Amino acid sequence: MPKVNVYLPGGLAAAVREAGIAVSPVCQRALEKEVRRLKVKTSIGEDKLRAAAARLKGESDGRDDEKRQEGYEVGQRWALEEASPEDLEALDDPDSSRAHMWPVEVEGEELRLDLMAGDPWADGFYEGACHAWGKLRERVD
Numbered sequence: 001m002p003k004v005n006v007y008l009p010g011g012l013a014a015a016v017r018e019a020g021i022a023v024s025p026v027c028q029r030a031l032e033k034e035v036r037r038l039k040v041k042t043s044i045g046e047d048k049l050r051a052a053a054a055r056l057k058g059e060s061d062g063r064d065d066e067k068r069q070e071g072y073e074v075g076q077r078w079a080l081e082e083a084s085p086e087d088l089e090a091l092d093d094p095d096s097s098r099a100h101m102w103p104v105e106v107e108g109e110e111l112r113l114d115l116m117a118g119d120p121w122a123d124g125f126y127e128g129a130c131h132a133w134g135k136l137r138e139r140v141d
Contacts, residue, residue: 006023006027051063064120065120067119067120067121067124068120068121068123068124068127069124070121070124071120071121071122071123071124071125071126071127071128072124072125072127072128072131073124073128074106074124074125074128075124075125075126075127075128075129075130075131075132076128076129076131076132077128078104078106078125078128078129079091079128079129079130079132079133079136080132080136082105082106083104083129083133087104088129088133088136088137091126091129091130091133092133104125113125113126
């Protein structure tokens with residue numbers, strides 16, 4: 001097994017000796033762990049790790065804002081161009097529309113939006129549709 005020197009500050013070296021810690025196995029485990037961490041980091045990619053960490057911490061990585069805006073625009077377009085009167089009225093009752101999977105047809109495709117899952121696109125869609133319906137309601141009532 002090749003030898004590697006590890007230098008410790010004086011106080012740490014004395015504390016390690018005093019505690020009777022076997023330096024080689026501790027360093028081996030620490031270095032093995034760091035090598036695995038670096039392999040994962042480089043194989044997955046820093047941007048994916050950053051996005052996953054932000055998701056787990058409940059933070060936005062910027063892409064959530066883009067998804068929300070895209071959903072918002074599609075929701076507005078849907079409300080103005082495709083939604084039935086029943087669809088639009090369902091927006092007025094948050095218990096019926098946000099409490100479960102909400103079926104909508106967008107550009108000929110049936111979507112089931114899970115508005116309780118915290119999906120930025122679905123939330124944006126709902127907000128855009130509600131905004132458009134709020135403006136439109138004034139003209140049809």
